[in-house]
Amino acid sequence: MSIYLNKMLLCVLLVLAGGALLGGCTSVPDLKNIPEASIEDRSAARKKFLEGRQFLSLKMNAQALESFVDAIKLDPGNASYYFAAGEVNFSEERLDAAEKYFKSALQIDPRSKGVSRELGRLYMSKGMWEEAIQNFKQDIEISGTTFPHEVYNWLALSYYQLNQFDNAEREWLTALNFRDNADIRYNLGIAYKSRKEYDKALKSFVAATHLNPEFVSAHFEAAILLYGKQQWLGARQHFEEVIRFDPKGEMAILSRKYLNEMVE
Structure with missing residues (x-):
C-alpha cells in the first residue's frame, strides 16, 4: 500500500469515525480515485471481511466491526466493506457513523445493492x-x-x-x-382512517387479519370501526380475537369494556 494511499485512508477513517480532520484532511477524499489495492491486499481484505461475517453470526459486533475496518484499510475501494461496517453501526444505533459508511459505499458504487x-x-x-x-x-x-x-x-x-x-x-x-402483506394492509388502513375513509380502512384492517389471524392491532381497529357502524356481530368477533391473542394487553382491556357495553 503506497504512502499516498495510507494518508488518504487515514483521512477517510478519521471522518468515518467522527474524529477531527487532522494533517491536511480538510474534507472526505474522493473515494472513486483511490488506487486499486494489490492482489495480496484484496485477498487479505476478503479474509477480514469473512472473519467479520463470522463474528456477526456469533453476535460479536465489536469484533465484527474491527474486522470490517481492517478490510477497508486493506482494500479501501470495495463498497461492500463500508456497507458491512455501516450495518454494524446501524444495528448499534450509532446513526451518524453508519450514515458516513453508507455514503462512502455509495460514493464508490452508486448502484451497490442494499445500501440506499x-x-x-x-x-x-x-x-x-x-x-x-x-x-x-x-x-x-x-x-x-x-x-x-x-x-x-x-x-x-x-x-x-x-x-x-x-x-x-x-x-x-x-x-x-x-x-399481499398484513403490515402493509394495516398501515394503509391507518392512513384511510386518518382521512375518515372508514369503509376503505375497514376493508384494509379485515384483510390484515385474514393474512395474519393473530394481528391484534388490526382486529382491534376493525372492531372499533364495526362498533361505530353498529355492526355488533362483526365487532364482537374482532374484540374476542383481541382478547384471545393478547388477554392481558391494553387493547384486550378496552375490548372487554366495549363488549360489556354491547351486552348492556
Missing part, C-alpha cells in the same frame, strides 16, 4: 423523510432490489409522514402488487 435501502431506513430513524424518500427511490431503481414490497412500504410511510397521502397510497398499493 439501509440509508433510507436510517433517515427514517432520524425523521429525515425527504432524504429517506430519495434513497428508497434510488434503491427501487436498482435492478434486483431485495424485498421490494418492504421498500415501497417504507417509501409510503415516509410520504405519509410528510402528509403526502396520495403518494403514500400509491406506494402502498404498489407494495401490495408485489406481496
